[in-house]
Each structure stands twice: as structure tokens, then as C-alpha cells.
Amino acid sequence: MFQTFQQDLDPVGGSLALSALCAALPLLTLFILLGGLKMKAWQAGLISLVAALLVAVTFFKMPVGQAIMAGAEGATFGFFPIMWIVVNAIWIYNLTVATGHFEVLKRSFGSISEDQRIQALIIAFCFGALLEALAGFGTPVAITVVMLMAVGFKPIKAATVALIANTAPVAFGAMASPIAGLEKTSGIDAETLGAMVGRQTPILAVFVPLILVLVVDGRRGLRQTWPVALVCGLAFGIAQFVAANYISVPLADIVASLVATAAIVGLLRVWQPQEQITATADATSTRAEGQAGSAGTSAVLTATGNGSPQIRDSRAEVVKAYAPYLVIIAIFAFTNISAVKEALAQPPWTLSFQWPSLDVANPDGTASGFMTFGFGWLPAAGTLLVFAGVITALILRVSPSTAIKTYVKTYVELRSAIITVMAVLGLAYVMNLSGQTGSLGELLAQTGSAFAIISPILGWIGVAVTGSDTSANTLFGALQVKAATAAGLDPTLMAAANSSGGVLGKMVSPQNLAIAAAAVGMAGKEGEIFRKVLGWSLLMLVFMCALVGLQATPVLSWMVP
DSSP, X not given: OOOOEEOOSOOSTTOHHHHHHHHHHHHHHHHIIIIISOOOHHHHHHHHHHHHHHHHHHXXXXXXXXXXXXXXXXXXXXXXXXXXXXXXXXXXXHXXXXXXXXXXXXXXXXXHOOOHHHHIIIIIIIIHHHHHHHTOTTHHHHHHHHHHHHTTOOHHHHHHHHHHHSSTTGGGHHHHHHHHHHHHHHOOOHHHHHHHHTTTHHHHHHHHHHHHHHHHHHHHHHHHHHHHHHHHHHHHHHHHHHIIIIIOSTTHHHHHHHHHHHHHHHHHTTOOOSSOOOOOTTTOOOTTTTTOOOTTOOEEEEEOTTSOEEEEEOHHHHHHHHHHHHHHHHHHHHHTSHHHHHHHTSTTTSEEEEOTTOXXXXXXXXXXXXXXXXXXXXTSHHHHHHHHHHHHHHHXXXXXXXXXXXXXXXXXXXXXXXXXXXXXXXXXXXXXXXXXXXXXXXXXXXXXXXXXXXXXXXXXXXHHHHSOHHHHHHHHHHHHHHHHHHHTOOHHHHHHHHHHHHGGGGGGOHHHHHHHHHHTXXXXXXXXXXXXXXXXXXXXXXXXXXXXXXXXXXXTGGGOO
16 A cells, blocks of 8 residues: 655755755756757657656655656546547548548638738637637647648648637636636635636737737738737627626637627728738648548639639538538537536546545645546547547548548557657646645745736746646645735735636647647647747736736726626
């Protein structure tokens, strides 16, 4: 039998700063290998996992067996439910590639606007927010990346745009799962927390579309398309604020994404940018290049004014091209109906058990929640995507043999991404269960009134490590409330800041980087994407820290519910 391991957040020489420095070693190793030495992500992940195990055993005195089992639990969680979502999302994409319907989808988006800057707003920001609202956990990035490439974005730019866009909606993602997790650990009502987050992330949302057009087309893009970007951001931000505060916290992103889309379409009816920035034949580089067939599609070639051919798809084929995403939305919407969701959360559809050979207590003696593994095999987003894939195959008339071959091929394509995510989640669980993450958080909590400015950084670290705002809220929610009370700050504000700051760590999380790289067919080049998004992540984090800092003072304290 194994004995209970109780976390000690200050195990190194009685110095919390030194203990936190040791705890940071696995993260520093990961980011240096990934961003500095440009090592492949799966290799960097495995090396950093070993570093986390060594720190856990050597400095934090975690028994070797329990440290290994913590890593095993995290690695398992990395595959299910995380990569289970990604694999099946990419499989659906590959089915549409095999039938040529992704080319149809590309032309359909072009009919709304051929301008890539506007397509980035519609696909990555608006549609991505809708997917985040319904599924979360990497689904928006996995799907919107390939959609962006379908309309002509180069792989690296598609990944960068999708990751940056996946910020403002994250706090209310998966039907407000992060808020629900924060309620459990902070002890503050979910409606109150949702209202407070709804007074932080909507302000961020105003600027994200402006950043997206800047990333797509530089200063020219910002100069020429700022009206539509600003309208998109304002519409999303206002709708998210209203929904979170006065309608329903779980529906905040759904309302915001639909309102923002309607605002863009409405504006485009009366206004267009001076120039159209479109994909050219030599600029269109997708992971489907050379694979997209035309089987099952029906299109008519017509001549444009300059004599170049233009393909006009039939209405039936356009409907088929959109069908996979409509099916995904319908399935996720159905399973999020309260009665259905509650039924699927019960055995035998969802099982919950303590991970074998783990017995870990928090510093206060309570059992760690990270020992419990939830296996929701049926309601898992990845399983729902399997159902969507089967329906998609029927709609697109894909033979069973082709569907199976495509599925196997998808696993082969994603093998390095699977290893990366499993290694990173293994690292996260070792850090969480050994007390390394808690030690980092405890050090930041010692800053007194300055904690108001630092508070979002805790959430950022949590999401950067785990890839999940829900996990970061579970990890640091109680600590935020404890630190706020000790410093005389508002607990609701600090708890909400954890979630709002966390959304900005999503784009630099190795988990999400691996998902984006795999989706664009560039597994192993996560470091290149990391360098593209790191600056934006830190810039927006500074903004969030300043906002929360002001909300903790009389200047903006009126914003706290």
C-alpha cells in the first residue's frame, strides 16, 4: 500500500521563492526548448515531462510511484478527451476533402466576401466562438484552422489567426464550463462570477478583431478594414456583456457569436473595404493541397469579366459543404439541453473513479480533486464528433471503406501531436499533484495589494500549462479568493480575473499549439507558431492586468457587481 502524499508548497530550504523557482523549471524547460531552441514539440514535451518528474521527486518529495502515476493520468487525459476531439474533428475535415466539398465551402465563403481579412473575422472569430460555446477543448482551433486554409490562408497564418481569435470566448466556452469550475473552487455563485467575467472579456473582445486584421494584412489591413473589425468587436463585446449579466451565462458566447456575425453581414451590405485582399493561386497552400477531389460535387464553370473561369456550385452542393458543421452544431446543441446533459452525466454514459495508486492531499489536508478521472465516453465532445462524422459520411455519400481508411490516415497524420499533448498534460498533472503549480501561485499571492495586477497572470500560467481555462480555474480559484481576502481585495474580482487572464494563455499552451500545427499539417513546427503568437498573448495579458488593477481601485470599482 502507498501512503498519502501531502503537498508542501515550500519544500526547498524554507524559501518560498526558491521553491517556486524550482517549480518553474519544467515550464522554463518547455518554453526554451520550444521557442528558443526550436525543438519539435513532441520532443520538448517529453523532455519537460521528465524534468517535471525529477523536480517532483527531488525537490517536492513526491513518491516516485505516485509521480509516475500522476503523469500517466495526465497523459491519458491528454488523449481522452483532448486529442479524441481533435482526431475526430480533423477526420470530418478529411472526409470533406476526399469528396471535394471543402472547395465548395471555400467558394461559398468567398461569395460572402472574398477579402481574407473579413473571412478571418467570420470564420476564426465568429464561427470559432460558436464552436467554443458548444464544445471548447481545442475544437474551435482544430476546425477553424482548416476552414481558413480552405479559403486560401497559408498554414502558419491560419494557425496564428485561429489561436488569437480563440481568446475572448474561452471563459464562457463549453457552455460556461470554466465558470462552473470556478464556482466549485471559489465558493462564489456562478451567476456573479459570470457577470464579473462579462465585464472583462467583452472589453478584450473589442480589440481582438482589430488584431486579427492586423495579423492578416499588416497596417494596410487595419487601415482599410477597421470599420468592420470594430463593428464585429463591439457587437460581440456588447452581446457577451448583456448575455452574461442579464440573459444566461452559459449562452453568452452563442448570443455574442450570432450577433457579431449578423453585424458583419449587415455592414457589408452598405460598406466594402477599398481593396479586396484575396488568396491567389500561388498563395493558396493548404494541408489538402493535391488531395481535394471533385467526386460527388456538381459545379458550373462560367466566365468572369476578364475571361477567367468562375465555378458556380449548385445549391445542393453548397448545402452539403455546410452540412458537417451544421450537424456538429445541432448535435452539440441537443446534448447541451439541460435534461439531456444531466442524463448523459450519469452512469453508464459517464464514469468517474480515483486514479489507481494515487493518494494526494492538498496542503490543507483535503484530497486533491485531480486524482479523480472523469470518463464521459458518450457525452465527450470527441464522441459526439464521431457521430457527426458518420452522419457527414452518409450525407456526402462516402463509402464505409473510404471513411475507415480516412480515419486511420488521420491518426497517422496526428501521431506527433498526440504524443505532444499527452506529454504536456502529463507534465501539467505532475506539476499540479506534486505542488509545483501551487508553489508558483502561492508566491504570486504574497504580493499584497499588488496582487490585483498580478492576479490574471495566475490564470495565464494555469492555462498555459494545462491548456484549459476550466482546469486553471479549478487549480487557482480557491487561491485567488484566499489571496484577495488577505490583501483586502474583492474575492469576486480576483476569481474572475483568473478566468479572464487565463483565456490569454490559451494561444501559447503547447496543447493548443500542437492542435493548430497538426491541423495545418505542420506537426513538429509548433515553435514557429509559438513565436508568432507569444507577443500578442503577452500584450493582451498586460492589458488585462491593467484593467483588473483599475477595477480594484475607485477608478473602475463601479464595474464590480
